[in-house]
Amino acid sequence: MLELRGRSYVNGEPICVTIEAGRIARVEPAWPEADAAAWPWIAPGLFDLQINGHKGIWFCDPKLTAEQVLNVLEAHFAFGITRMCPTLITASFEALAAGIKAIREACESTPWADRMVPGIHLEGPHISPEDGPRGAHPLSQVRPANWDEFRRLQDISGNRIRLVTLAPETGNAAEFIRQAVASGVTVSIGHTGATPEQVTAAIDAGATLSTHLGNGAHGMIRRHPNYIWEQLGDKRLFACIITDGHHLPASVIRSVVRAKSTLHTIITCDSAGLAGCPPGPYQIESGDVEILPEGKIVVAANPQYLAGSAQLTNACVAYAIRAAGLSLHDAWNMASRNTARALKVEEQRLARGSRADLVLFDWRDSDDEIHIRATIANGELRCGKM
Ligand SMILES: [Zn+2]
Structure with a gap:
Protein backbone atom coordinates (compact mmCIF):
# COMPACT_ATOMS: atom_id res chain seq x y z
CA MET A 1 0.00 0.00 0.00
CA LEU A 2 1.19 3.49 -0.88
CA GLU A 3 -0.22 6.86 0.18
CA LEU A 4 0.33 10.07 -1.78
CA ARG A 5 -0.55 13.50 -0.52
CA GLY A 6 -1.00 16.48 -2.77
CA ARG A 7 -3.39 19.01 -4.20
CA SER A 8 -5.90 17.65 -6.67
CA TYR A 9 -5.27 18.96 -10.17
CA VAL A 10 -9.06 19.16 -10.54
CA ASN A 11 -9.73 21.84 -7.92
CA GLY A 12 -6.63 22.35 -5.78
CA GLU A 13 -8.14 20.59 -2.74
CA PRO A 14 -5.64 18.72 -0.53
CA ILE A 15 -6.15 14.98 -0.94
CA CYS A 16 -4.66 11.67 0.10
CA VAL A 17 -4.55 8.99 -2.59
CA THR A 18 -4.21 5.39 -1.42
CA ILE A 19 -2.79 2.88 -3.90
CA GLU A 20 -3.23 -0.86 -3.59
CA ALA A 21 -2.15 -3.51 -6.10
CA GLY A 22 -1.41 -0.92 -8.78
CA ARG A 23 -4.82 0.75 -8.60
CA ILE A 24 -6.23 3.72 -6.74
CA ALA A 25 -8.08 2.32 -3.71
CA ARG A 26 -9.22 5.62 -2.18
CA VAL A 27 -9.13 9.38 -2.79
CA GLU A 28 -9.92 11.21 0.45
CA PRO A 29 -9.75 14.79 1.73
CA ALA A 30 -6.54 15.57 3.62
CA TRP A 31 -5.51 18.30 6.03
CA PRO A 32 -1.98 19.67 5.70
CA GLU A 33 -0.34 20.63 9.00
CA ALA A 34 1.03 23.83 7.48
CA ASP A 35 0.44 25.55 4.14
CA ALA A 36 -1.31 23.40 1.52
CA ALA A 37 0.45 25.45 -1.16
CA ALA A 38 3.68 23.63 -0.25
CA TRP A 39 2.13 20.34 -1.32
CA PRO A 40 2.72 19.18 -4.88
CA TRP A 41 -0.08 18.93 -7.38
CA ILE A 42 -1.29 15.42 -8.10
CA ALA A 43 -2.75 14.30 -11.42
CA PRO A 44 -3.05 11.23 -13.66
CA ARG A 349 -8.45 9.31 -13.62
CA LEU A 350 -7.81 10.62 -10.16
CA ALA A 351 -10.48 8.29 -8.84
CA ARG A 352 -10.99 4.96 -7.10
CA GLY A 353 -10.44 1.98 -9.39
CA SER A 354 -8.26 3.78 -11.91
CA ARG A 355 -4.77 2.41 -12.63
CA ALA A 356 -2.34 4.22 -10.37
CA ASP A 357 -0.41 6.15 -13.02
CA LEU A 358 0.09 9.41 -11.15
CA VAL A 359 2.32 12.45 -11.25
CA LEU A 360 3.34 14.77 -8.41
CA PHE A 361 4.50 18.16 -9.67
CA ASP A 362 5.10 21.79 -8.83
CA TRP A 363 3.39 24.53 -10.81
CA ARG A 364 2.13 28.02 -10.10
CA ASP A 365 -0.10 30.27 -12.19
CA SER A 366 2.84 32.50 -12.95
CA ASP A 367 5.16 29.60 -13.78
CA ASP A 368 6.48 28.85 -17.21
CA GLU A 369 7.15 25.28 -16.22
CA ILE A 370 5.60 22.20 -14.74
CA HIS A 371 8.32 20.69 -12.62
CA ILE A 372 7.87 16.94 -12.09
CA ARG A 373 8.62 15.75 -8.55
CA ALA A 374 7.69 12.09 -8.97
CA THR A 375 6.07 9.76 -11.48
CA ILE A 376 4.24 6.62 -10.38
CA ALA A 377 3.18 3.99 -12.92
CA ASN A 378 0.97 1.06 -12.01
CA GLY A 379 1.49 1.99 -8.35
CA GLU A 380 5.32 1.91 -8.59
CA LEU A 381 7.62 4.91 -8.25
CA ARG A 382 9.38 5.22 -11.62
CA CYS A 383 11.31 8.44 -11.03
CA GLY A 384 11.74 11.24 -8.51
CA LYS A 385 10.96 11.23 -4.79
CA MET A 386 7.73 11.23 -2.82
ZN1 LIG B 1 4.03 15.15 -38.44
Whole structure:
Protein backbone atom coordinates (compact mmCIF):
# COMPACT_ATOMS: atom_id res chain seq x y z
CA MET A 1 0.00 0.00 0.00
CA LEU A 2 1.19 3.49 -0.88
CA GLU A 3 -0.22 6.86 0.18
CA LEU A 4 0.33 10.07 -1.78
CA ARG A 5 -0.55 13.50 -0.52
CA GLY A 6 -1.00 16.48 -2.77
CA ARG A 7 -3.39 19.01 -4.20
CA SER A 8 -5.90 17.65 -6.67
CA TYR A 9 -5.27 18.96 -10.17
CA VAL A 10 -9.06 19.16 -10.54
CA ASN A 11 -9.73 21.84 -7.92
CA GLY A 12 -6.63 22.35 -5.78
CA GLU A 13 -8.14 20.59 -2.74
CA PRO A 14 -5.64 18.72 -0.53
CA ILE A 15 -6.15 14.98 -0.94
CA CYS A 16 -4.66 11.67 0.10
CA VAL A 17 -4.55 8.99 -2.59
CA THR A 18 -4.21 5.39 -1.42
CA ILE A 19 -2.79 2.88 -3.90
CA GLU A 20 -3.23 -0.86 -3.59
CA ALA A 21 -2.15 -3.51 -6.10
CA GLY A 22 -1.41 -0.92 -8.78
CA ARG A 23 -4.82 0.75 -8.60
CA ILE A 24 -6.23 3.72 -6.74
CA ALA A 25 -8.08 2.32 -3.71
CA ARG A 26 -9.22 5.62 -2.18
CA VAL A 27 -9.13 9.38 -2.79
CA GLU A 28 -9.92 11.21 0.45
CA PRO A 29 -9.75 14.79 1.73
CA ALA A 30 -6.54 15.57 3.62
CA TRP A 31 -5.51 18.30 6.03
CA PRO A 32 -1.98 19.67 5.70
CA GLU A 33 -0.34 20.63 9.00
CA ALA A 34 1.03 23.83 7.48
CA ASP A 35 0.44 25.55 4.14
CA ALA A 36 -1.31 23.40 1.52
CA ALA A 37 0.45 25.45 -1.16
CA ALA A 38 3.68 23.63 -0.25
CA TRP A 39 2.13 20.34 -1.32
CA PRO A 40 2.72 19.18 -4.88
CA TRP A 41 -0.08 18.93 -7.38
CA ILE A 42 -1.29 15.42 -8.10
CA ALA A 43 -2.75 14.30 -11.42
CA PRO A 44 -3.05 11.23 -13.66
CA GLY A 45 0.02 10.44 -15.77
CA LEU A 46 0.43 12.28 -19.06
CA PHE A 47 -0.37 10.36 -22.23
CA ASP A 48 1.20 11.60 -25.46
CA LEU A 49 0.16 10.02 -28.75
CA GLN A 50 3.11 11.29 -30.76
CA ILE A 51 6.67 10.80 -29.57
CA ASN A 52 9.34 10.03 -32.16
CA GLY A 53 12.25 9.10 -29.93
CA HIS A 54 14.67 10.77 -27.54
CA LYS A 55 18.33 11.82 -27.23
CA GLY A 56 19.28 10.79 -30.75
CA ILE A 57 17.30 7.54 -30.83
CA TRP A 58 14.42 7.41 -33.33
CA PHE A 59 11.66 4.82 -33.29
CA CYS A 60 11.94 4.70 -37.10
CA ASP A 61 15.66 3.87 -37.04
CA PRO A 62 16.05 0.63 -39.04
CA LYS A 63 18.69 -0.50 -36.51
CA LEU A 64 16.51 0.20 -33.46
CA THR A 65 16.89 -2.37 -30.68
CA ALA A 66 14.47 -3.35 -27.93
CA GLU A 67 16.96 -2.05 -25.38
CA GLN A 68 16.96 1.38 -27.03
CA VAL A 69 13.17 1.36 -26.98
CA LEU A 70 13.21 0.68 -23.24
CA ASN A 71 15.73 3.49 -22.70
CA VAL A 72 13.57 5.96 -24.61
CA LEU A 73 10.42 4.90 -22.78
CA GLU A 74 12.04 5.09 -19.38
CA ALA A 75 13.45 8.58 -20.05
CA HIS A 76 9.91 9.91 -20.36
CA PHE A 77 8.88 9.19 -16.78
CA ALA A 78 10.98 12.24 -15.84
CA PHE A 79 8.48 14.38 -17.78
CA GLY A 80 5.39 12.93 -16.10
CA ILE A 81 4.58 10.73 -19.10
CA THR A 82 3.20 7.31 -18.16
CA ARG A 83 1.74 6.37 -21.54
CA MET A 84 2.77 7.18 -25.08
CA CYS A 85 2.43 6.08 -28.65
CA PRO A 86 5.92 5.55 -30.06
CA THR A 87 5.66 7.20 -33.46
CA LEU A 88 7.26 6.06 -36.70
CA ILE A 89 7.26 8.50 -39.60
CA THR A 90 7.45 7.82 -43.34
CA ALA A 91 10.17 5.28 -44.12
CA SER A 92 10.72 2.17 -46.23
CA PHE A 93 8.70 -0.93 -45.39
CA GLU A 94 11.86 -2.60 -44.09
CA ALA A 95 12.71 0.32 -41.80
CA LEU A 96 9.16 0.51 -40.43
CA ALA A 97 9.10 -3.24 -39.93
CA ALA A 98 12.41 -3.16 -38.03
CA GLY A 99 11.31 -0.34 -35.71
CA ILE A 100 7.94 -1.92 -35.05
CA LYS A 101 9.57 -5.27 -34.32
CA ALA A 102 11.91 -3.69 -31.75
CA ILE A 103 8.98 -1.96 -30.03
CA ARG A 104 7.08 -5.24 -29.94
CA GLU A 105 10.07 -7.03 -28.41
CA ALA A 106 10.43 -4.33 -25.76
CA CYS A 107 6.74 -4.58 -24.84
CA GLU A 108 6.64 -8.37 -24.81
CA SER A 109 9.75 -8.67 -22.65
CA THR A 110 8.95 -5.92 -20.14
CA PRO A 111 5.56 -5.53 -18.43
CA TRP A 112 6.02 -1.84 -17.49
CA ALA A 113 6.86 -1.02 -21.12
CA ASP A 114 3.79 -2.89 -22.31
CA ARG A 115 1.66 -0.82 -19.93
CA MET A 116 3.36 2.37 -21.10
CA VAL A 117 2.63 1.68 -24.78
CA PRO A 118 -1.08 1.33 -25.47
CA GLY A 119 -0.23 1.43 -29.15
CA ILE A 120 2.11 2.49 -31.91
CA HIS A 121 1.44 5.57 -34.06
CA LEU A 122 2.25 5.10 -37.73
CA GLU A 123 2.57 8.65 -39.11
CA GLY A 124 2.83 8.07 -42.83
CA PRO A 125 3.98 6.81 -45.25
CA HIS A 126 0.61 7.48 -46.92
CA ILE A 127 0.87 11.27 -46.89
CA SER A 128 1.07 14.18 -49.33
CA PRO A 129 4.26 14.30 -51.43
CA GLU A 130 4.03 18.12 -51.64
CA ASP A 131 6.50 20.43 -49.90
CA GLY A 132 4.81 21.84 -46.83
CA PRO A 133 2.19 19.18 -46.12
CA ARG A 134 4.95 16.55 -46.23
CA GLY A 135 6.86 18.37 -43.49
CA ALA A 136 10.18 16.70 -42.76
CA HIS A 137 9.12 13.27 -44.06
CA PRO A 138 11.40 11.91 -46.84
CA LEU A 139 9.77 12.32 -50.27
CA SER A 140 11.40 9.14 -51.61
CA GLN A 141 9.40 6.99 -49.16
CA VAL A 142 5.98 8.65 -49.50
CA ARG A 143 3.51 6.23 -51.10
CA PRO A 144 -0.26 5.82 -51.57
CA ALA A 145 -2.42 4.12 -48.95
CA ASN A 146 -1.96 0.37 -49.20
CA TRP A 147 -3.99 -1.93 -46.98
CA ASP A 148 -1.84 -5.03 -47.68
CA GLU A 149 1.30 -3.24 -46.54
CA PHE A 150 -0.47 -2.04 -43.42
CA ARG A 151 -1.71 -5.57 -42.62
CA ARG A 152 1.83 -6.89 -42.84
CA LEU A 153 3.12 -4.18 -40.50
CA GLN A 154 0.24 -4.80 -38.13
CA ASP A 155 1.13 -8.51 -38.03
CA ILE A 156 4.77 -7.66 -37.28
CA SER A 157 3.63 -5.36 -34.45
CA GLY A 158 1.52 -8.08 -32.81
CA ASN A 159 -1.52 -5.84 -33.40
CA ARG A 160 0.05 -2.88 -31.64
CA ILE A 161 -0.52 -0.21 -34.31
CA ARG A 162 -3.33 1.78 -32.76
CA LEU A 163 -3.14 5.05 -34.69
CA VAL A 164 -2.45 5.84 -38.34
CA THR A 165 -1.94 9.33 -39.75
CA LEU A 166 -2.63 9.61 -43.45
CA ALA A 167 -3.57 12.15 -46.10
CA PRO A 168 -7.12 11.67 -47.44
CA GLU A 169 -6.00 12.37 -51.03
CA THR A 170 -3.54 9.47 -51.17
CA GLY A 171 -4.50 6.32 -53.07
CA ASN A 172 -7.80 4.79 -52.09
CA ALA A 173 -7.69 6.40 -48.66
CA ALA A 174 -11.41 6.13 -47.88
CA GLU A 175 -11.36 2.34 -48.30
CA PHE A 176 -8.16 2.09 -46.25
CA ILE A 177 -9.78 4.15 -43.50
CA ARG A 178 -12.88 1.96 -43.44
CA GLN A 179 -10.79 -1.18 -43.08
CA ALA A 180 -8.49 0.33 -40.47
CA VAL A 181 -11.36 1.61 -38.33
CA ALA A 182 -13.18 -1.74 -38.61
CA SER A 183 -10.02 -3.41 -37.26
CA GLY A 184 -9.95 -1.12 -34.20
CA VAL A 185 -7.33 1.36 -35.42
CA THR A 186 -7.90 5.11 -35.02
CA VAL A 187 -7.29 7.06 -38.21
CA SER A 188 -6.06 10.63 -38.10
CA ILE A 189 -5.88 13.15 -40.93
CA GLY A 190 -2.50 14.80 -41.33
CA HIS A 191 0.34 15.86 -43.61
CA THR A 192 -2.34 16.61 -46.17
CA GLY A 193 -3.12 19.01 -48.96
CA ALA A 194 -6.58 17.48 -49.46
CA THR A 195 -9.55 19.27 -50.96
CA PRO A 196 -12.47 19.97 -48.61
CA GLU A 197 -14.39 17.13 -50.30
CA GLN A 198 -11.54 14.69 -49.67
CA VAL A 199 -11.37 15.72 -46.02
CA THR A 200 -15.09 15.14 -45.60
CA ALA A 201 -14.87 11.78 -47.39
CA ALA A 202 -12.16 10.68 -44.95
CA ILE A 203 -14.29 11.67 -41.97
CA ASP A 204 -17.32 9.93 -43.46
CA ALA A 205 -15.14 6.82 -43.80
CA GLY A 206 -14.30 6.94 -40.10
CA ALA A 207 -11.34 9.27 -39.46
CA THR A 208 -11.77 10.79 -35.99
CA LEU A 209 -8.68 12.88 -35.37
CA SER A 210 -6.48 15.58 -36.90
CA THR A 211 -2.72 15.14 -36.50
CA HIS A 212 -0.96 18.35 -35.39
CA LEU A 213 -3.63 20.55 -36.92
CA GLY A 214 -2.13 23.73 -38.36
CA ASN A 215 1.27 22.12 -38.94
CA GLY A 216 2.37 19.79 -41.72
CA ALA A 217 0.63 22.26 -44.06
CA HIS A 218 1.49 24.60 -46.92
CA GLY A 219 3.11 27.90 -45.98
CA MET A 220 0.44 29.66 -48.12
CA ILE A 221 -3.09 28.37 -48.75
CA ARG A 222 -6.39 29.67 -50.11
CA ARG A 223 -8.17 31.57 -47.33
CA HIS A 224 -11.30 29.43 -47.57
CA PRO A 225 -12.35 26.77 -48.03
CA ASN A 226 -9.23 24.81 -47.13
CA TYR A 227 -8.22 21.67 -45.31
CA ILE A 228 -7.66 23.44 -42.00
CA TRP A 229 -11.13 24.98 -41.76
CA GLU A 230 -12.72 21.70 -42.88
CA GLN A 231 -11.08 19.83 -40.04
CA LEU A 232 -11.54 22.57 -37.47
CA GLY A 233 -15.25 22.84 -38.18
CA ASP A 234 -16.11 19.15 -38.16
CA LYS A 235 -17.23 18.02 -34.73
CA ARG A 236 -16.51 14.37 -35.56
CA LEU A 237 -12.77 15.05 -35.28
CA PHE A 238 -10.63 15.48 -32.19
CA ALA A 239 -7.86 17.98 -32.90
CA CYS A 240 -4.32 17.28 -31.83
CA ILE A 241 -2.08 20.36 -31.53
CA ILE A 242 1.60 20.91 -30.75
CA THR A 243 1.77 23.53 -28.02
CA ASP A 244 5.54 23.81 -27.65
CA GLY A 245 5.55 27.58 -28.22
CA HIS A 246 7.05 27.27 -31.71
CA HIS A 247 4.62 25.27 -33.83
CA LEU A 248 1.48 27.40 -33.38
CA PRO A 249 0.81 30.99 -32.38
CA ALA A 250 -1.25 31.48 -29.22
CA SER A 251 -4.23 32.75 -31.23
CA VAL A 252 -4.41 29.46 -33.15
CA ILE A 253 -4.24 27.43 -29.94
CA ARG A 254 -7.08 29.49 -28.48
CA SER A 255 -9.13 29.14 -31.66
CA VAL A 256 -8.70 25.37 -31.82
CA VAL A 257 -9.69 24.97 -28.17
CA ARG A 258 -12.75 27.18 -28.66
CA ALA A 259 -13.81 25.38 -31.84
CA LYS A 260 -13.24 21.86 -30.55
CA SER A 261 -13.93 22.43 -26.82
CA THR A 262 -11.61 21.36 -24.04
CA LEU A 263 -12.95 17.81 -24.37
CA HIS A 264 -11.94 17.32 -28.00
CA THR A 265 -8.56 19.03 -28.08
CA ILE A 266 -5.42 16.96 -27.53
CA ILE A 267 -2.00 18.30 -26.66
CA THR A 268 1.04 16.54 -28.05
CA CYS A 269 4.71 17.45 -27.93
CA ASP A 270 5.54 15.57 -31.17
CA SER A 271 9.05 15.44 -29.78
CA ALA A 272 11.69 14.45 -32.28
CA GLY A 273 14.30 11.79 -31.74
CA LEU A 274 16.61 14.77 -31.27
CA ALA A 275 14.73 16.01 -28.20
CA GLY A 276 17.19 16.06 -25.35
CA CYS A 277 20.17 16.77 -27.69
CA PRO A 278 22.17 20.05 -27.61
CA PRO A 279 21.71 22.79 -30.30
CA GLY A 280 23.57 22.29 -33.59
CA PRO A 281 23.29 20.67 -37.03
CA TYR A 282 22.19 17.04 -37.28
CA GLN A 283 21.79 14.56 -40.10
CA ILE A 284 18.72 12.40 -39.86
CA GLU A 285 17.16 9.86 -42.19
CA SER A 286 15.02 12.48 -43.92
CA GLY A 287 17.83 15.01 -44.42
CA ASP A 288 19.69 17.79 -42.62
CA VAL A 289 18.05 19.52 -39.70
CA GLU A 290 19.21 21.96 -37.10
CA ILE A 291 18.40 22.47 -33.44
CA LEU A 292 18.39 26.23 -32.86
CA PRO A 293 19.49 27.68 -29.52
CA GLU A 294 15.87 28.57 -28.63
CA GLY A 295 14.97 24.88 -28.86
CA LYS A 296 13.35 24.85 -32.32
CA ILE A 297 14.19 21.99 -34.68
CA VAL A 298 14.09 23.15 -38.31
CA VAL A 299 14.72 21.67 -41.77
CA ALA A 300 18.21 23.05 -42.56
CA ALA A 301 17.47 23.84 -46.23
CA ASN A 302 14.14 25.46 -45.43
CA PRO A 303 14.06 26.76 -41.86
CA GLN A 304 10.43 27.88 -42.12
CA TYR A 305 9.53 24.17 -41.81
CA LEU A 306 9.83 22.62 -38.38
CA ALA A 307 11.08 19.04 -38.01
CA GLY A 308 9.34 18.09 -34.78
CA SER A 309 9.77 19.52 -31.35
CA ALA A 310 12.46 19.50 -28.70
CA GLN A 311 9.95 20.00 -25.86
CA LEU A 312 8.20 17.31 -23.88
CA THR A 313 4.54 17.05 -22.97
CA ASN A 314 4.73 18.68 -19.54
CA ALA A 315 6.27 21.80 -21.12
CA CYS A 316 3.53 21.81 -23.77
CA VAL A 317 0.82 21.69 -21.08
CA ALA A 318 2.44 24.64 -19.28
CA TYR A 319 2.63 26.62 -22.51
CA ALA A 320 -0.99 25.85 -23.44
CA ILE A 321 -2.16 27.12 -20.04
CA ARG A 322 -0.43 30.45 -20.64
CA ALA A 323 -1.13 30.77 -24.35
CA ALA A 324 -4.80 29.85 -24.25
CA GLY A 325 -5.72 30.91 -20.71
CA LEU A 326 -6.68 27.35 -19.80
CA SER A 327 -7.10 25.93 -16.33
CA LEU A 328 -4.52 23.41 -15.17
CA HIS A 329 -7.26 20.79 -15.10
CA ASP A 330 -8.40 21.37 -18.69
CA ALA A 331 -4.90 21.57 -20.13
CA TRP A 332 -3.72 18.48 -18.24
CA ASN A 333 -6.72 16.47 -19.43
CA MET A 334 -5.90 17.47 -23.01
CA ALA A 335 -2.64 15.58 -22.55
CA SER A 336 -4.04 12.61 -20.65
CA ARG A 337 -7.74 11.74 -20.53
CA ASN A 338 -8.61 13.19 -23.95
CA THR A 339 -5.81 11.20 -25.57
CA ALA A 340 -7.16 7.99 -24.06
CA ARG A 341 -10.69 8.74 -25.26
CA ALA A 342 -9.53 9.52 -28.79
CA LEU A 343 -7.68 6.19 -28.94
CA LYS A 344 -10.46 4.28 -27.15
CA VAL A 345 -8.19 2.96 -24.42
CA GLU A 346 -8.68 3.00 -20.66
CA GLU A 347 -8.98 6.54 -19.28
CA GLN A 348 -6.89 7.04 -16.19
CA ARG A 349 -8.45 9.31 -13.62
CA LEU A 350 -7.81 10.62 -10.16
CA ALA A 351 -10.48 8.29 -8.84
CA ARG A 352 -10.99 4.96 -7.10
CA GLY A 353 -10.44 1.98 -9.39
CA SER A 354 -8.26 3.78 -11.91
CA ARG A 355 -4.77 2.41 -12.63
CA ALA A 356 -2.34 4.22 -10.37
CA ASP A 357 -0.41 6.15 -13.02
CA LEU A 358 0.09 9.41 -11.15
CA VAL A 359 2.32 12.45 -11.25
CA LEU A 360 3.34 14.77 -8.41
CA PHE A 361 4.50 18.16 -9.67
CA ASP A 362 5.10 21.79 -8.83
CA TRP A 363 3.39 24.53 -10.81
CA ARG A 364 2.13 28.02 -10.10
CA ASP A 365 -0.10 30.27 -12.19
CA SER A 366 2.84 32.50 -12.95
CA ASP A 367 5.16 29.60 -13.78
CA ASP A 368 6.48 28.85 -17.21
CA GLU A 369 7.15 25.28 -16.22
CA ILE A 370 5.60 22.20 -14.74
CA HIS A 371 8.32 20.69 -12.62
CA ILE A 372 7.87 16.94 -12.09
CA ARG A 373 8.62 15.75 -8.55
CA ALA A 374 7.69 12.09 -8.97
CA THR A 375 6.07 9.76 -11.48
CA ILE A 376 4.24 6.62 -10.38
CA ALA A 377 3.18 3.99 -12.92
CA ASN A 378 0.97 1.06 -12.01
CA GLY A 379 1.49 1.99 -8.35
CA GLU A 380 5.32 1.91 -8.59
CA LEU A 381 7.62 4.91 -8.25
CA ARG A 382 9.38 5.22 -11.62
CA CYS A 383 11.31 8.44 -11.03
CA GLY A 384 11.74 11.24 -8.51
CA LYS A 385 10.96 11.23 -4.79
CA MET A 386 7.73 11.23 -2.82
ZN1 LIG B 1 4.03 15.15 -38.44
